Amino acid sequence: MSESSGPTSPRTPRQSTGGPAKRADMVTIADVARHAGVAVSTVSYVLSGKRAISASTRERVLASVRSLGYHPNAGARALASRRANVIALVLPLRSGMHLPVLMQFATAVVTTARQFDHDVLLMTADEGPGGLRRIAASAMVDGIVLMDVEMHDVRVPLLRDLERPSVLIGFPADPSGLTCVDLDFYRAGAACVEHLAGLGHRTVALLGAPAVVYDRNTGFAHRTRAGFAETAQRHGIAAVAQPCEENFDAVAQELAGLLERQPELSALVVHNEAAVGQVLAALPALGRRVPEDVSVVAICPDEVAERASPALTSVLVPAEEVGRQAVSLLMRKLEEEPVPEGTLLPPRLTVRASTAVAPVGPARRVRTGSPAG
Template sequence: MVRITDVARHAGVSPSTVSYALSGKRPISEETRRRVEASIRALGYRPHAGARALASSKSNVLALAVPLRAGIHVPVVMQFAVSVVTTARAHDHDVLLLTREEGEEGLGRVADTALVDALIVMDVALDDPRLPLLRSLERPSVLIGFPAEPTGLTCVDLDFRAAGELCVEHLAGLGHRTVALVGSAPEVYVRRTAFAQRVVRGFTAAADRYRLSSSVHPCGSSPAAARATAERLLREQPALTGVVVHNEPVLEPLIDAFEQLGLRVPEDLSVTAICPRELAESLRVPVTSVALPSAEIGTRAVELLMGKLDGAPVAGSTLLPAQLTSRASTAPRRLA
């Protein structure tokens, strides 16, 4: 690793002179500045965050607030986080990951320091208590998720309502008349998490439009919860032939449970999902799905934030279109 002393030796100046050239705290001659800058380029020296902050009054650090609450599927969250970190590094920024469930107070403590220049906030609720603070901060922010009232905020996410609608439309087009949504864990709905609520609205609206018999079932993340949900569905909706799953951990256990209960996929039961493409493709029966574009969403969030930091106008709302890919888990409804 190249150090500031290496730059000083290469330029023939003292380390303090290099520091002054970086920070601008004291005047140095133009010739000396050019010599220091040439040495920095020649050696590939990268000032640490503290030096960059002195030079620009910025930390070059973004905060990513993703509270790891009950019902959160960590592997998917990490896909978002990796995308944010990778894109931020391409813009010469580091990322401070905030995983505690601190809410408004925790965000306020971070925003009141010089630790970060801007914030990305995940796990957004429809009536999220953090919104008044985010609207009042001088530091820019971007939400991955859409609250009920996004005015004055910058938001990006998949169009989850359209995703729920697309799954139902696909099943209706195959002739299915009784469908169910196996949704996120119950606590996700209790928190009124925006993406889960929007899927339910899309699912319900499309089912009503096609005059289907439908129901919504929150489900825990364990195989036992998947089995219990499958049993309940077959008990309460014996005519069920189509399922939409919006709960990544139970997708495979749920298919296994239905088949153990005597329903073959897709011959007797068609299954669709809203999940990462890699998961849908990897299962024993590849699942018809609306892909969750976590990498693209994370990238868009950082790019929006960079635009705001540069003072450029950015879109207040960015909804990525839902796209359904048909695979082996869906088929036309068998007529009795």
């Protein structure tokens, strides 16, 4: 442990300058052309492949490119070709959306975009419609991927007649004329109920996102609830759904209330990553073992489900897949190919240790005090 507070303390501020680009080493396409003994346009065609170039010249040009370390100037290229080779990713950064999923998603978008030779400009939703307009009008990006779209999102009308293609993550109330991708949350909610029904549960509850998310009319929360409720009804299962805050005390209190009002409750669907841990911690305190007394199904990333104890049966939120799809769709739109308006990814339920067959008979453990029976 040979380290000290920091290699350079803030009190002895050595200064480093290193201003902006030293123009010196800006290799241009003209340099390459000269070096290879060809015309500038020939170099361009070699690099873009838009016209046939003889193998010998191509090799010569490519050799020059390598030996000079040439990288095309992005601005010039964008100006001349009217393509920036950049897409915008608009992140929500609002409460309720859970962060790790966002990151996963962002990563997938960047990675996929790179595969299509595009870069990603990061925007936050708080720039609002104005930001979108700016970025689109300035030709800074060729297209836009938008996360966390609400049912009645102010940006939707704008997108519809914006001069650049876009792909939305999530469905607004009216997705016509747009391109939307999302996990099929309706079926996700349904899948949870079906799994529980198969285990014999007759009374289940959904703990969802914080109330504010529902109020904001966020599609995925409502759709999950619908899938949950309608499937329960179809199976003749008693079901209640309620929002769920994310701090421990609120979760514990909500659970206690739930168990009081619904003593028969034998299973929980938790659609809130941040609350999952709290739920698992609170249940034992209320005298319920998981999964012996209460089964728990979560809708969350695998990572979270696996880390929990017991490991959670879960429907994963396929953030990566959604990101990949979104970018692929956008690329197709950039190529003027037609794409489907809506893409719903099917949910996948993974069974782990937190669900079991429903307790038999009237099946109700005495709560506190005397353990066992």
